[in-house]
Amino acid sequence: MINRNPQLDENGILQHLLTTEGLPASILLHILDTAESFVGVTERDVKKIPLLRGKSIFNLFFEPSTRTRTTFEIAAKRLSADVINLNIAVSAQSKGETLLDTVDNLSAMNADMFVVRHSQSGAAHLIANHVRSDVHVINAGDGSHAHPTQALLDMFTIRHYKKDFRNLSVAIIGDILHSRVARSQIHALTTLGVPEVRVIAPKTLLPKMVERLGVHVYHDMSKGLKNIDVLMMLRLQNERMQGANLPSAEEYFKYYGLTSEKLSLARRNAIVMHPGPMNRGVEIDSAVADGKQSVILPQVTFGIAVRMAVMSILAGNQA
Amino acid sequence: MQLPDAEILFKDLAKKIKNDCDKNVALIGIHTGGVWLAERLHQELEIAQPLGTLDVSFYRDDFEKIGLHSEVKRSTIPFEVEGAHIILVDDVLNTGRTIRAAINELFDYGRPSRISLATLVDRGGRELPITAQYTGIELTLPADKILVLKREKSGKLSLDLYDKNLPE
Numbered sequence: 001m002i003n004r005n006p007q008l009d010e011n012g013i014l015q016h017l018l019t020t021e022g023l024p025a026s027i028l029l030h031i032l033d034t035a036e037s038f039v040g041v042t043e044r045d046v047k048k049i050p051l052l053r054g055k056s057i058f059n060l061f062f063e064p065s066t067r068t069r070t071t072f073e074i075a076a077k078r079l080s081a082d083v084i085n086l087n088i089a090v091s092a093q094s095k096g097e098t099l100l101d102t103v104d105n106l107s108a109m110n111a112d113m114f115v116v117r118h119s120q121s122g123a124a125h126l127i128a129n130h131v132r133s134d135v136h137v138i139n140a141g142d143g144s145h146a147h148p149t150q151a152l153l154d155m156f157t158i159r160h161y162k163k164d165f166r167n168l169s170v171a172i173i174g175d176i177l178h179s180r181v182a183r184s185q186i187h188a189l190t191t192l193g194v195p196e197v198r199v200i201a202p203k204t205l206l207p208k209m210v211e212r213l214g215v216h217v218y219h220d221m222s223k224g225l226k227n228i229d230v231l232m233m234l235r236l237q238n239e240r241m242q243g244a245n246l247p248s249a250e251e252y253f254k255y256y257g258l259t260s261e262k263l264s265l266a267r268r269n270a271i272v273m274h275p276g277p278m279n280r281g282v283e284i285d286s287a288v289a290d291g292k293q294s295v296i297l298p299q300v301t302f303g304i305a306v307r308m309a310v311m312s313i314l315a316g317n318q319a
Numbered sequence: 320m321q322l323p324d325a326e327i328l329f330k331d332l333a334k335k336i337k338n339d340c341d342k343n344v345a346l347i348g349i350h351t352g353g354v355w356l357a358e359r360l361h362q363e364l365e366i367a368q369p370l371g372t373l374d375v376s377f378y379r380d381d382f383e384k385i386g387l388h389s390e391v392k393r394s395t396i397p398f399e400v401e402g403a404h405i406i407l408v409d410d411v412l413n414t415g416r417t418i419r420a421a422i423n424e425l426f427d428y429g430r431p432s433r434i435s436l437a438t439l440v441d442r443g444g445r446e447l448p449i450t451a452q453y454t455g456i457e458l459t460l461p462a463d464k465i466l467v468l469k470r471e472k473s474g475k476l477s478l479d480l481y482d483k484n485l486p487e
Contacts, residue, residue: 018332034390036375036393040393040394040395046427046428050377316382316385316387316388
């Protein structure tokens, strides 16, 4: 087949997790169902199972991250894998080694899996195409392209609180333009059959032709939040802003910051999500972030089970 | 080949356990057939402790070969494992590998005082030093056949035999 999805082998079996785009609902649901069982493991006194004993998992973080790297590390350790964290920003690359040379060297140390975060879109894809067929790659965020495990843990959280995807209205709010999380969320939501996905943002923070992803575009919170069941907030990515996307953070908060008043426009039992790290008082008010509709901390907890599921499914899918 | 009636085997099995154990024993069914059996035993024997279930997929020794394909159910053990007398319940005992995995998983919950094993059918073929304390029947079956327990909508249990290489 031409243009085969690079994440799947010729039998449609998942070998790498690079993006939620183009993955069938059956694979997404298999990950969510498996994660459900791992939640059971993470609630025990002994939170470790022997599934990936003897496997070596390399966390390759070319971009700083605390939460994502830590949750991948905890997930791998709970599966009994050996985890090696490489903070590449301060090691080989700064000495001039290329990305693929770094990967080759680590492969020679018998790596079984790479978890990759990189500021360049497509970095994880490049590595997946390069490694031996028995090595698996997980994209932990590449540029503004994709962050599939975040999207999957968001789907897990939504299903946990709302049970079914097929009657939901979901709004993704904030800096869609720079957000790999938003792209991965949109693909996952539409694949899982969410009938109404909205993006709410100023024009300057929306990618061109975002409607083509199957979302409805709103620029006004008071209209966009009507009848919404799930609010997925995004972080305002100051570090990725070039030029004048916004007048100021205060101005942004006034129009798009989630306050209790704005939240009251959504459905009464709506849940509020945020991938972190939060800018309190910029995209979300503390009263909402810490309020009873917030599921932001459960997202973090579920993230471990979801990453355990992804790692163990990939490790079990030997080509 | 004529297979025995699972309902009759169930009654025999329940009687054997009843004659031997008090009601303080705890039952754990192994997914999927073992859970059906354990649910029935739990009712029949009026066990006081809530019923536990185990899905041993995360502890299997053939993960490297077969991976995680089928749906993994969540294990739930709603009682204190530490110090408990537990009867593991499975539908068919063959190689013993499932029971090895179940015992390993159980010890991640605590240290039971004793673990016994109840199975509806012991078909031999053991590859590990494991034996059942309570057995409905011992059957010798060709190695290329798979014996499975089925449950009808009414809850009635029955046994079925498949060729290993054919899809169910």
